[in-house]
Amino acid sequence: MVMPLHTDARQSGAPAEFDINPLYVRLAQEPVLKHALPRHPMLPDTAYQVVRDELILDGNARLNLATFVTTWMEPQARQLMTDCLEKNMIDKDEYPQTAELESRCVNILADLWHAPECMDATGCSTTGSSEACMLGGMALLWRWRERRRSVKAATDRPNLVMGTNVQVCWEKFCRYWQVEPRMVPMVPGRYPPDRPGGGGPVRREHYRRGGDPGLHHGRQLRAGERDQRRAGPAGRRRRPGRADPRGRRVRRVRRAVHPARPGLGLPGAPGGLDQHLGHKYGLVYPGVGWVVWREAAALPQDLVFNVNYLGGQMPTFALNFSRPGAQVAAQYYNFLRLGFPGYQRVHQACQDVAVHMSGQIAAMGPFELITEGRDLPVFAFKLADPAGDGYTVFDLTERLRTRGWLVPAYTFPEALTDTAVIRIVVRNGFGRDLADAFLSDLDHHWRALAAHPGSQVPLAPEGKRQSFAH
DSSP: OOOOSSOOHHHHTOOSOOSSOOHHHHHHHSOOOSSSOOSSOOOHHHHHHHHHHHHTTSOOGGGBOSOOSOOOOOHHHHHHHHHHTTOBTTOTTTSHHHHHHHHHHHHHHHHHTTOTTGGGOEEEEESSHHHHHHHHHHHHHHHHHHHHHHTTOOOSOOEEEEETTSOHHHHHHHHHTTOEEEEEOOBTTBOSTTOTTSSOOOOTHHHHTTSOOOOOSSSOOOTTOOOOOOOOOOBOTTTTOOBOGGGHHHHHHHHHHOTTOTTOOOOOSOOOSSTTOOOSOOOOOSSOEEEEESSGGGSOGGGOEEEEETTEEEEEOOSOOOOBSHHHHHHHHHHHHHHHHHHHHHHHHHHHHHHHHHHHHHTTSSEEESOOSSSSSEEEEEESSHHHHSSOHHHHHHHHHTTTOBOOEEEOSTTOTTOEEEEEEOOTTOOHHHHHHHHHHHHHHHHHHHTSTTTOOOSSOTTOOOOOOO
16 A cells, blocks of 8 residues: 655645745735735745845845945955844843954044043944934033033023034934024035035024023033034035035134134044045944044943843943844954055045046036035036026936936025035945946936937926935
8 A cells, every 4th residue: 555655735724835835826816914914924935035026126225326324245244244133232241242342343443533542432332323423412412511500500502503414313413302403504606514715604693692502512611601512513425525624614613603712622523535534434234333432521421321231230321222233243344354554445446436427427518516526435416507408407317217326316405405416425335337337327318318308208296206315
């Protein structure tokens, strides 16, 4: 008698999943629920395919010319991140070596910025630069309040002075912590808002209005001084991408606030590419940022929580709690892998590509450069004659999307809302070959639009067009 070596699932009453899984036949008969849990489980390969099919509708991150965050890392770094995905960065007793790598990264950054306590630096990793800005702003706000209380002065009207082109995290900080933002406007033809030799006026009314001292981004003023506290982030990545060389922008702000004491304050978020400055180029996938204080005294202890958690006392200062340690391991890998010369070469290569691209675009004819990419590897350009060309930068970026290029087009802030630009960010992994492919597509599409002035039907209706929203 021959005995069967298997049992037919249909006869056994087993769930209707097949060893050979006709995925798309099954999904046609029973579509996956999108906003509720499915009624039945599915095979892992089935679930993977369903999710992957949707994700292929995303843009290609390598062709994303809008973002500053890293979109390429070496295979060894990716493997390290995979090894650490399940490690919770906050569980420092359970993962002491991951915590040690975080501490080393903080010390390396402190040494890079010549902090006197670089071997025992004060700082931590964050989920990104925005959280780091929030933490830095909180520390400044708490220190300002302490100093005001020490002289029995009011603490209810802090303010922060910044250009209208700052990243939105500073506007969030002001709203969340009830700090009055005082915005320095941009000026037509001088796009950085307060760059020496160009930019908007930095007037004393930005600081004195109302008469109450506010918040200062940097070293504190002496008790009783009547200056408004101010912020001076040096890198303007949100708009044209021009940096503040040697902190001159912040020095100009100092002079406007207190001409007799021009040495007060210090730059905020750094910009630039030389050995003194760097911005947003830690070369790690999204999910990590860093905040470091020059001295331990600069971080008010009232903001540090000592938590008895999972086996020991743990000091913590962050807006978040649980998060993976993968990005911290990847950051330390990069520090070891590249060293100072490696980072310098990577950034120089990015800048070389940016300058090459901006030069080629300037030579095409219809474009006018706003920046060239010589400060940060970021540049912006606009149509030289938008009224006469018969198309807009938004039409152009929509056409570029048909080739996979994700390019931001946007208007400048208040006082310059009639100026619309395209901005390009060059990152590690975007080399000369990809740059030339983009330039070829850009040249093709502007010529196609120019050949049919006034008759071009937009690829998306007004109000539905993709644009820059970081």
